Structures are given as structure tokens and as C-alpha cells.
Amino acid sequence: MDTVPYRILGACNPGLAHQALEMKPEIGVFLPCSVCQREESDGTVSVWALDPGAVVETLGDPGLLPYGAQARGLIEKALGSLT
Numbered sequence: 001m002d003t004v005p006y007r008i009l010g011a012c013n014p015g016l017a018h019q020a021l022e023m024k025p026e027i028g029v030f031l032p033c034s035v036c037q038r039e040e041s042d043g044t045v046s047v048w049a050l051d052p053g054a055v056v057e058t059l060g061d062p063g064l065l066p067y068g069a070q071a072r073g074l075i076e077k078a079l080g081s082l083t
Contacts, residue, residue, distance in 0.1 A: 006039075
């Protein structure tokens with residue numbers, strides 16, 4: 001099968017993940033955050049990332065919201081640095 005180059009990566013901040021796991025061990029099922037990259041037909045590369053803040057919000061635990069927000073900020077910063 002011929003497919004364009006595509007990668008699925010796992011992005012994790014170990015310190016942040018550890019803090020969240022200490023609070024709610026079930027959050028481990030959502031770790032690490034998925035990041036995908038694909039080479040487009042015009043030679044450009046597209047990158048997508050899971051929004052960790054949205055994932056944390058689905059758990060309904062207000063105590064986890066700061067971890068999701070912090071992880072979202074890190075993902076947004078990384079995506080924003082791409083050119």
C-alpha cells in the first residue's frame with residue numbers, strides 16, 4: 001500500500017504527568033498526548049495534536065483542570081514554534 005509519510009508520536013511532560021497520576025491514576029489511559037505529522041502532496045508538513053485540556057475536562061474532576069491547562073499551553077507553545 002502506498003501512503004504518504006505519516007507519524008504518530010507521543011508527547012509527554014513527565015513531571016506534569018506524574019502530578020496528574022498522583023491525583024487520579026485513571027488519567028494514565030490518556031497519556032501520552034498524541035501528536036501526528038503528515039507530509040502533504042505539496043511537500044508541506046501538517047502537524048496535529050490532541051488537546052490535553054479538553055481530555056481532562058471530560059473527566060469531570062475540577063482538581064485536574066490546572067494540569068490540563070498547563071499541558072494545553074505546552075502543546076500550543078510547541079505547535080506555535082513550528083514553521
